[in-house]
Amino acid sequence: MKWHELGEKNCPVARSLSILGDRWTLLIIRNAFLRTCRFEDFQKQLGITRHLLSDRLNRLVEKKVFKKVLYQEAPKRYEYKLTEAGLALYPVMLVLTNWGNTWMNEDGSHPPLEYVHKPCGHKTSPELRCSECGEEIHPRDMMPLMDGLQNNTGRPLAIPDSQDG
Amino acid sequence: MKWHELGEKNCPVARSLSILGDRWTLLIIRNAFLRTCRFEDFQKQLGITRHLLSDRLNRLVEKKVFKKVLYQEAPKRYEYKLTEAGLALYPVMLVLTNWGNTWMNEDGSHPPLEYVHKPCGHKTSPELRCSECGEEIHPRDMMPLMDGLQNNTGRPLAIPDSQDG
DNA sequence: ACGGTAAGTTCCATTTTAGAACGCAGAGAG
DNA sequence: CTCTCTGCGTTCTAAAATGGAACTTACCGT
Numbered sequence: 303m304k305w306h307e308l309g310e311k312n313c314p315v316a317r318s319l320s321i322l323g324d325r326w327t328l329l330i331i332r333n334a335f336l337r338t339c340r341f342e343d344f345q346k347q348l349g350i351t352r353h354l355l356s357d358r359l360n361r362l363v364e365k366k367v368f369k370k371v372l373y374q375e376a377p378k379r380y381e382y383k384l385t386e387a388g389l390a391l392y393p394v395m396l397v398l399t400n401w402g403n404t405w406m407n408e409d410g411s412h413p414p415l416e417y418v419h420k421p422c423g424h425k426t427s428p429e430l431r432c433s434e435c436g437e438e439i440h441p442r443d444m445m446p447l448m449d450g451l452q453n454n455t456g457r458p459l460a461i462p463d464s465q466d467g
Numbered sequence: 468m469k470w471h472e473l474g475e476k477n478c479p480v481a482r483s484l485s486i487l488g489d490r491w492t493l494l495i496i497r498n499a500f501l502r503t504c505r506f507e508d509f510q511k512q513l514g515i516t517r518h519l520l521s522d523r524l525n526r527l528v529e530k531k532v533f534k535k536v537l538y539q540e541a542p543k544r545y546e547y548k549l550t551e552a553g554l555a556l557y558p559v560m561l562v563l564t565n566w567g568n569t570w571m572n573e574d575g576s577h578p579p580l581e582y583v584h585k586p587c588g589h590k591t592s593p594e595l596r597c598s599e600c601g602e603e604i605h606p607r608d609m610m611p612l613m614d615g616l617q618n619n620t621g622r623p624l625a626i627p628d629s630q631d632g
Numbered sequence: 633a634c635g636g637t638a639a640g641t642t643c644c645a646t647t648t649t650a651g652a653a654c655g656c657a658g659a660g661a662g
Numbered sequence: 663c664t665c666t667c668t669g670c671g672t673t674c675t676a677a678a679a680t681g682g683a684a685c686t687t688a689c690c691g692t
Contacts, residue, residue: 303514305490314567314580315497315560323490325470332480341639349468351681356640377688387570392606393595397558402479405552415479416612422600430558431596435587441557447581506670516650521671542657
């Protein structure tokens, strides 16, 4: 399968990954959340080659994750700002942070990155909850609705009843 | 920067992406959540080359996202099952599903993948909420605690106060 | 004129990936 | 006992992506 075909799949995970699923894109977006918005800064902070950075930024602009904002005429210079779609990736960052803190740090050699939820003032870890009843979501409680074939297994995106068996 | 160096970074996002950040890994994990657990099935469903699939599965086993479970002696055959760390990636799948449904489907050509939360019986979209106060998390409400330099910008993983300005 | 800044582009060596064919260890059929 | 099939890789070659460094363009300040 060629990579660009993934964006046409009838699976939202595949379509997300058709943009986000490479070695640099999510790191670039991470740094955008860190307020980085200029080419030189992305390049220095990430150590990505200029070639690739140029390519990735263009793709993200094309896909409406970033927008270019002019900050200087003559010569024209643009900042790369997250669009609404880009900002909507914050949950992805939080969830990856959580997972990395918990599972990629088993020897405890890295201090976990913790967050304070400013409105309540407590250290928090984000939890996924049902928008309807507010209960925390457990994988086996989720039942997908299939409007069509949603993936290439013929099975819904859900966890096995007995993954460990 | 070489790719393998990413796993040693003091940033949980970078460490997560050192495993998940390539073109196939999250798709393989998606299919694992779809109950796929054998080499042939992954290969047929994803259209990934056998070479790469072998490589990725081995890496995921090594990183303790999958475990090999013997299901047949002579010749020895293994199923690839998600470990606890692997199952903990379900939020990543849900969040990517949400984002793809919302932002990678602007022409409405793909029916969204919807979920029913079985305990309450309603269609749901997962929301990130504070583990302490239960309020929904908005990017600008999050204030990271820096135990050390958590990234290579010297800035915390938080959203700009004025991203649009 | 000269050095500095910002954002790419170009070039080439190395690495990764795609695609198909091949290997192997049994299992079951004839 | 050969013949084919299944399951799981490994090997091979060509194509694509990536890393690393140098080069280009356009302006600015001195």
